Amino acid sequence: MTEAADNSTFGIQCDDLSLWYGSFQALYNVSTQIKPGIISGLIGPSGCGKTTLLRCCNRMNERLGNVRTQGRVLVGGKNIYDADVSLIELRKSVGMVFQRPNPLPLSISANILFGLQLHDGRRLSRSQQAEIVESALTEVMLWDDVKDRLKMKATGLQLEQQQKLCIARLLPLKPAVLLMDEPCSALDAEGTEAIEELLTNLRGRYTILIVTHNMGQASRISDECLFMLNGLLVEHGPTSQVFLKPRDKRTEEYVEGRYG
Amino acid sequence: MASTATSSLTVPAGSARAAHRLAGVRGVWWRRFWLLREWAMVGLIKLCGISSILFVTAIFLFILCEGLPFLRMGHGIHEFFATSDWYPTSQNPTFGILSLMVGTGAVTILAMLFAVPFGLATAVLISEFCSRRVRETLKIVVELLAAVPSVVWGFIGLKMLGPVIVRFTGADTGVNALNAGLIVGLMSVPIVVSIGEDALRAVPDTFREAAEALGATRWQMVRKVLFPAARSGLLAAALLGVGRAIGETMAVLMCTGQSIAMPIDGAFPYLHPLSSVGTMTATIASELGEVEAGGLHYRALFLLGSVLFLMTFIVNLTADLIVRGIRGKK
């Protein structure tokens, strides 16, 4: 997983992926391929394993002691569960946005620079830092809102701005993949719209896998859709096909049930 | 108050039912008695609740009243606070507590130099770096440390640590500020650990996840996220350690060497840990039993006690306010 020439070529491939929390099996033999450079939506009822699958892709599940994973997850062709994979490198190239915005209790610019300063031994000059902060914030359409208060604590921002910041702080690390776990569930309608607009802006430059239980959102922003139920990946296809001509009976019921 | 309807609102439902049933059998006087008893119990509980406030206030006022007359007995405020000669039993007694305050300060500083890094490191280990079982074991061990009686600590300092200090430093005596500092430091570790761990636990897990998802190692996460986020709680932990160290008596009495000395000077390293010192607590403990009630020396000791009380009170109050501030914000 070296410096990617074209980041968007990193897809995610799951091979026969199963996961247990203690003795409870949360994922059953999930196999699929997330195409690079597009937005894939992950839908399904609450508790079906969406968050779990997402967290397999940057090995965040391992923070919990009692998790056992079986199978392979390939990011950019490399199995991230191999023994020689560095978690640090993995998390640099696979960024994650959480359900509740969780900016660090530091200033706005410190949040943006946090990732770089973890990894880069050399110090960045003032002007380099300013440049990085500006470009990251511009990319998430937050620059104009906060450019006068970059030294302010990030935890004091509005939720929508916090979530944008949480996306922005991933960008200086030049990730290939962005994992998002219901990034709008803590936001109001306006905030949701803003994040969706931002996602559309990022489309094509990153491989994005986004969990949502808002069907409208999935149909609006995703190119492909994955439907999960009880730890099984039931269906994966182009969004229009999943919503309009689902192949599986269970997908159909879920999609219609939520519409009706 | 007399009607059943009211009583069922003011006492727990189950008891009200019982009262009602009893009332049917034993009549209205029984019910009145029952309610009165209820009222008395609540009153008693409230009294116990506020009694701690009364006790603290009463104790402080008592000490102060016993001590303040000292200032009208020919030894002024200046001698008391600004001179360092505490010779209460000499021909011309002098009562300067400066050396005692410096002694207490020296022991406290040495203790904290030891207890704060050691205690906070243990807190970080317990809250961030170990499995559940190791964590529980460590916590029990740390609590055991707190359960050792202070006279036993004093014994360890006097008989075990003292000779070691003499061997390694060539000091004249093993009972000195360093000895007491190390012992009191060990005694303060448990409180630093437990409050420090609380502070670290109070940091939401989402911060940890955020840092780790950006590729931070555990230690980077601790240093760059946890420490800043838990800063005030960790400060409170250190302050409570300070409070513990200032107030410790028995171990200090046994380990400091009890001599009136100023272990400081203007040149580096400013503090001389190998000098024997006297502290406020140990002085009171060792002298109060032998003084004549109401006399000069007696009054001086009580005034010294008031100063000590104020110092520990302020330190503990500050720490408590910080801790409460954190809880309030959450």
Ligand SMILES: Nc1ncnc2c1ncn2[C@@H]1O[C@H](COP(=O)(O)OP(=O)(O)O)[C@@H](O)[C@H]1O
């Ligand atoms: N840390 C955990 N320990 C044990 N079980 C868990 C844990 N996290 C999630 N689960 C269980 O795994 C299943 C899938 O959870 P999750 O992936 O969070 O679902 P979703 O995100 O789709 O709502 C649920 O049944 C949940 O109870």
Ligand SMILES: [Mg+2]
């Ligand atoms: Mg979830």
